[in-house]
Amino acid sequence: MDAVSGLAAAKRIVVKVGSALLVGEDGADRHWLAAFAADVARLRARGQHVLVVSSGAVALGRRRLALPKRTLTLPEKQAAAAAGQSGLMRAWEEALEPHGLAAAQVLLTRDDTEVRRRWLNARATVETLLALGVVPVVNENDTVVTEEIRYGDNDRLAARVAQMIGADLLVLLSDVDGLYTADPRRNPAAEHLARVSRLTPEIEAMAGGANAVDGVGTGGMATKLAAARIASAAGCATVVTLGRRPAPLLAVEEGQRATIIEPSTTPAAAYKAWIAGSLAPTGALLVDAGAADAVRRGKSLLAAGVRRTEGHFDKGDAVVIRDEAGVEIARGLVRYEAEDAQRICGLKSDAIEGALGYTSGPLVHADDLALAAHAPA
Ligand code: GLU
Helix, strand or coil: CCHHHHHHHEEEEEEEEEEHHEEEEECCCCHHHHHHHHHHHHHHHCCCCEEEEEECCCHHHHHHCCCCCCCCCCHEEEEEEHHHHHHHHHHHHHHHHCCCCCCCEEEHHHHHHHHHHHCCCCHHHHHHHHHHEEEEEEEECCCCCCCHHCCCCCCHHHHHHHHHCCCCEEEEEECCCCEECCCCCCCCCEECEEEECCCCHHHHHHHCCCCCCCCCCCCHHHHHHHHHHHHHCCCEEEEEEECCCCCCHHHCCCCEEEEEEECCHHHHHCCCCCCHCCCCEEEEEEEHHHHHHHHHHCCCCCHHHHEEEEEECCCCCCCEECCCCCEEEEEEEEECCCCHHHHCCCCCCHHHHHHHHCCCCCCHHHHHHEEEECCCC
């Protein structure tokens, strides 16, 4: 896979846009944004889903509030972010509007991408926005996060968001056109790497020290590699390319220099492995033979086929699914908390709303199910 085919084939693309690209001396760089919006519109018109992770709130806000040039304290940064985020969104809206595209502000904290229940809520919102044809514009919710719990850089936030929505491509628009074997500005012998099929320690050491520039933004090459590592494990490829040119995505499509870091798995397999392996189940659902059969065939688990629940769980927790003989057949993320799940056992889907006053659909959706490795067929 090279960057050209990676971009052409991707179904879902997360593009990280840094402050240095967006914010000039006089505020948001509307020329750059207009050209980039055309880039996004072209991808959308081809049916690709695009989500933007945009920095720039602090940089815009500090100008707006005329804060001093020195390093800001955290409360000052938070104030700047609060003042700058609205201007940032206005700039995105103005850029996307001529293409008939609406922008939607999504502000996330690290907990939103790491605590499962919040993660599921955030994912549901972003999924709905994408289905509605809107361009989600994500930033960290700098105003409410403290030093210990913030991402601080949007490269890793973008990688987590890519993981959250099962993106197959993460594009990091940077101030260099990819990874090099050494810092290209200091070492003329530095070679550009067009394709990295695995993030080996050698690659990390080679590229890790390069491009640790301090600019308006936060991330250097080290945070880009950290982001690529998260993305790769989530089944998502990463493209690092030069952002400071009009329509940088078109430039990648036309074969301009970029580095693609290939994923080590697929998004679906990574997600199922996460459900199957890294979550501690807190409860169980005992299902009848028909439901066990349906689950084994990759269908959602409906309340009608569940006999009873065991243990305590919240909406979004991992649960074990057992057949009538008590054998584990799958694990999945449950869409109801334990008490509500127990109340709807045996009910047809259209009776759930009457029983609970709401419905969240099947007890466990097929997308959120991972079959036990040796479940008998
Ligand atoms: N969230 C910060 C902002 O919008 C930027 C973080 C970063 O530069 O990566 O200003």
